[in-house]
Amino acid sequence: MFKLSLRTEVYNKISNSFFEAFGKKPVDFVVEIPPEGFGDYSTNIAMVNAKFLRMAPRQIANELLESLTKIKWFKNVEIAGPGFMNFKLSESVYQELLSKFVDNVEFPKFDEEKVQFEFVSANPTGPLTVGHGRQAIIGDVLARVYKSIGYDVTREYYFNDAGKQMKALGHSLWVRYNALYGRKENFEEDDYKGDYLVNVAQKFSSEYGDAYVGQWDERVQTLFVSYARDKMFDWIKNTLDKIDVNFDVYFSESSLYKTGTTDEAMRILKAGNYVYEKDGTTWFAVSKILPKEEDRVIIRKNGEPTYFFSDIAYMLDKYKRGFKRVYYIWGADHHGYVPRMQAAAKALGIPDGFFNVIMHQFVTLKSGDEVVRMSKRQGEFTTLEDLVERVGKDATRYFFAMLDPNTHLVFDVDLAESKKMENPVYYVQYAHARVVSLLKNAQEKGINWENATLKNLTLPAEIDIMRFMGEFQEVIISTANEYKPQKLCNYAYSLSEKFHSYYNSNKIVDVKNRELSADRISLCIGVKNILRTVLSLLGISSPDSM
């Protein structure tokens, strides 16, 4: 009996042998898949424990070798180089592993803690940009992964639909509306000049006619603000829906003031002496907690709270809702915000580890040789919706997920759009479709794989694929621990690569050799099950045929 992670199992066996041989627990070592030609797994245990035991690495390895060779699991153990130990596993280990993946794909169970991912959180002043798209996919994929390993996950969208910017939005719509009737009204400085409001204005005019042309007062403003806001929010939600990103909670900033959370936050800050008055404004003493940081205004001279203060209250709210950890997914432009939020957490008496930020760098689009830069301010940007409509949901999700959030993403629109081999999305999906097609073929030929023994899977390529299946759980866990969705893409891609290669050089379905066929089909089913699982974590479809 073993879990689905071969590596962990190998690790434990080595660790136990070490204890038996030396009467001590080993210091940290690793078990890894070595380069070609050094066996199935290798460990550096002898080298990293040399100092600890005051013995030469190769001598340690020699002593371990004796006890390890007695374990049935290992077919072969060798010592190489400066003291690496290389292992080959028995075929039966791989057979047992594969049989589990043929049945179904089990996730490692980690924890059931309540955690929250908050992302996108764009205010309803315009359409989502491709930058939001990256954030949406990173957040959604991580949420799916955390859910899969047992966490109680909430996806949350925080927004502010009150205040200055909403008034600017309403006014901008009104300007566009007037223009429809040939009346020139001027934009204010902070207005939204993107032409996306033209359509909204047309819609408005078809519902309300010309009743508000040339008229601007508080009543009119309220109408235009709420109309524009609703339309923008509909638009945003509709776009998110197109990429299968669904939030559990839409959280309004203004609700913090209605429920008294802001008052409570202020009380706590004051009680801890983190608040002071200066120049008619109220400050939060960030420097009291982080001496290198500057203090920040939380209540303006005009009496209005700052965005930062709302965020403090919002964090308190999250904490009170019982989350053990919350993750904020932020673009690189927000990194300066991290220290002050950490200070706020401290001042609120929230334990370390609660507040976490997952940062991602910016996105540029590339089409041909043309690089499209994003600038929301100037009203020039590609909307997420346009992108999705051009390349489709699957490619959009894959491309946003496939790079380390920490690197700049150049989204190659032409590549994402192409249905050719160079497109990694299709490459992976094709592997899945191929297996399905194989199964159909085998079924037609009357090959029964239900009772496959798996004993004929002895080719290096077959061992390699099975060993790689044994990495599945590791991949899930490191995706979660490191907040790196691209690990899923890389894993699915590599598995597909191994499969395609195997498929090309070996006949899977062969009526002349039914037993072998049954075994090979089982291997393919394992591949298919894992691919489908990983793709679903990425939110990408697994087509049966292409």
Added chain:
RNA sequence: GCGCCCGUAGCUCAAUUGGAUAGAGCAACGGACUUCUAAUCCGUAGGCUGCAGGUUCGAGUCCUGCCGGGCGCGCCA
């Protein structure tokens, strides 16, 4: 000026978190379909991992200093 992130093949990116010979795809060149989907496979070529030091059995990975790029340093959100 200060802070954060990045720098790997011509291009876009990996590299099992300190491991053995730094790997893929695209682009270039050459092969494989009377055979389970050629949206595939196989091969050739391509590198001082930005530069210089340091830490150790061992560095693309960790530390220091430079160079180059991105972002930030509001009583904006």
